[in-house]
Amino acid sequence: MFYKNEVLRLVISLSMVVVTMGTALKAHAGSTLENIKLRGEVRCGVNAGFSAKNSVGKWVGLDVDICRALAAAVLGSDQKVKYLPLSATQRLAALQNDDIDVLSRNTTFTLTRDASLGLRQTVVTYYDGQGFMVPVKSKIVRAAQLKGKVVCVQAGTTSEKNLLDFSRTQGLSIQATPFEKLEAATGNYFLGQCAAFTADASTLASTRTSNAINPAEHQILPDLISKEPLGPLVRRGDEEWFNAVRWVISSLIEAEELGITQANLEQVKAGGNATTRSRWLASTSATGPALGLSPGWTYRALLAAGNYGEIFNRNLGDKSPLQLPRGLNNLWSQGGLQYAIPFF
Ligand SMILES: N[C@@H](CCC(=O)N[C@@H](CS)C(=O)NCC(=O)O)C(=O)O
Structure with a gap:
């Protein structure tokens, strides 16, 4: 009897869970x-x-x-x-x-x-893929030359995480400097506070075209360090x-x-x-x-x-x-x- 009651209670509570879940899903589905x-x-x-x-x-x-x-x-x-x-x-x-x-x-x-x-x-x-933008005058032509340098990046992005991974796996001790706002990351880069700005290659291209005073003074390095679908x-x-x-x-x-x-x-x-x-x-x-x-x-x-x-x-x-x-x-x-x- 006890056993039966327990089973019954379990069945009732399980079906209530199913009904509640069903209602929650229905309320959401298609909404x-x-x-x-x-x-x-x-x-x-x-x-x-x-x-x-x-x-x-x-x-x-x-x-x-x-x-x-x-x-x-x-x-x-x-x-x-x-x-x-x-x-x-x-x-x-x-x-x-x-x-x-x-x-x-x-x-x-x-x-x-x-x-x-x-x-x-x-x-x-x-x-897309993640790349680096550097000032042409820095004479940096490959990402490996960023060893020990400050690199600006936007916080809360895959770019931030990939930069840390890249630095660690390549033994580069890059000083990753994250900024909450894109304008702060690019602004600091353009002011020369960072040796490079890293982001999705498409973002680098649009930043260089739209935000650089003279786009020709900035170069996007050939290295792509990630896959960014x-x-x-x-x-x-x-x-x-x-x-x-x-x-x-x-x-x-x-x-x-x-x-x-x-x-x-x-x-x-x-x-x-x-x-x-x-x-x-x-x-x-x-x-x-x-x-x-x-x-x-x-x-x-x-x-x-x-x-x-x-x-x-x-x-x-x-x-x-x-x-x-x-x-x-x-x-x-x-x-x-x-x-x-x-x-x-
Ligand atoms: N694709 C990467 C990066 C996306 C991302 O937010 N990139 C920044 C630049 S690194 C951006 O576009 N920021 C524009 C904004 O915050 O308005 C991701 O999903 O985390």
């Missing part, structure tokens, strides 16, 4: 996408590196274009985005606390972040929003693979079932409702942002002041790593 639709705005966490306000106060950058594509796909307009600039140390908590719907801010995907933060990494939008993150436990983000980004890459551009988009749309491109656009349109998006989601995302290659070239590549090579961010068919999961 981000629903909330975005109710609010009429995607709240996008960004920064001043990949995403910055241009001279007329408009947000621009690769990370910004991803948010614009999301807003266009979900809400029908790329203007329906609220941008929240976040420092390295603020960004992950902002997503955990539901201050933003998506963190699109040069954030590296790692196992520890994936496993410990209650967040999910979606699609890699930029394959960057991309947007969302909260864990919300598969609907995760899927929407994943497939909107994938559609931008797939469109480049198929050769759909902003210039030929209308023609592709008018093509019905005549071509592979037109069939893809029509068929993806029809899959929208299964993703919680209205038909035409791929058309709207591409109209707003262009395909992945166009986004890259506009913000980082040959149509931008940075002039970065496609490198690892080329399509897999061109020797790069960008590869969209098949749609059908």
